[in-house]
Amino acid sequence: MHRHAFDVAEKYGKDMFLLIDNFGTDRLPTFFALKNRCDSLLEQLPFFPKNLTDRLLQSISRWCPSHLPGRLLEYRRRYEHHLMLKISAEGVPEAREFLSRQFAESSGSFFECSEDEGRKAFLHRFVAASAAVRYRDVHHKNVAGIVALDIALKRNEREWFEQLPADIERSIALKLYYGHFLCHVFHQDYVVHKGHDCVELEHRMLDLLDKRGAEYPAEHNVGHLYDAKPQLRAFYKQLDPCNCFNPGIGKTSKLFAYRDDNQAA
Numbered sequence: 694m695h696r697h698a699f700d701v702a703e704k705y706g707k708d709m710f711l712l713i714d715n716f717g718t719d720r721l722p723t724f725f726a727l728k729n730r731c732d733s734l735l736e737q738l739p740f741f742p743k744n745l746t747d748r749l750l751q752s753i754s755r756w757c758p759s760h761l762p763g764r765l766l767e768y769r770r771r772y773e774h775h776l777m778l779k780i781s782a783e784g785v786p787e788a789r790e791f792l793s794r795q796f797a798e799s800s801g802s803f804f805e806c807s808e809d810e811g812r813k814a815f816l817h818r819f820v821a822a823s824a825a826v827r828y829r830d831v832h833h834k835n836v837a838g839i840v841a842l843d844i845a846l847k848r849n850e851r852e853w854f855e856q857l858p859a860d861i862e863r864s865i866a867l868k869l870y871y872g873h874f875l876c877h878v879f880h881q882d883y884v885v886h887k888g889h890d891c892v893e894l895e896h897r898m899l900d901l902l903d904k905r906g907a908e909y910p911a912e913h914n915v916g917h918l919y920d921a922k923p924q925l926r927a928f929y930k931q932l933d934p935c936n937c938f939n940p941g942i943g944k945t946s947k948l949f950a951y952r953d954d955n956q957a958a
Contacts, residue, residue, distance in 0.1 A: 694775045695870040698821050703761060705827040706820030708754040713816060744830040751831050761817060762810045772801065776874055777814050821871050825882045828867065836866060838891040840883040844902055845911035848877055855881065861897060864889040878911045915943040926954075 702710075712724060728746055735741045742748070759766075768775060780788050785805075792803045806814060829836045846853055855870070865883050872879035883898075885891050902909055915921050921929065921943025929942060930951060941947040946954040 696773045698869040698871045699769050702821040702824040706824035708750045709820045747830040835887050837885045837887050840895045842881045843911045845908040846877045920944045
């Protein structure tokens, strides 16, 4: 988890964090249903500002006390990236020995979380994705939208931290990087300044990822947004030879039995 994602999640994911921390995830469907009802009603009343519920929730969260443990905040101040490891009890001594040896020879440090610190660290990571959406909704006058990518880098990729060209950097208000260790999967959310085309920006970023040999989407399916690669197209045709269940997925043919794909082949 990068420091910027940490900061945005701390501020714009705070109410979600507090809701889950105090009431659990079972209450989330009820909360979102109530919020959606309020949003639908307020959208019909033109004298209310846009995204009023999000702005109210954000304002209320500012008055709530700090929700993150002090040691997490201290490490956020000291380090740009944070790695959270969840280890079974029998693996703790080995992990402790390895990390102690590793950081004796290189920069960085680690600490063993208490039960409360560990729970809150992972909950903080969980609300990072929704924090970007909250930022967009609160600052909608200055934000064009969000480009959200999930990518997988080569397992031996050493230059894993992205460096964007200056012209792309200028179009981005916020970059949020968080991901999964070992499998080299990154979630990269970009909040784009008003006046820029999010679709055009995404295509430029995908070109850069192609040059790096990255795979995308890494966790989610191609849907109808991305081209399915030849192996995946063949798999779709094997599963659904009539092309009846989800025609057009991966930008394949929408015709019965993939007729125009077969003709093109």
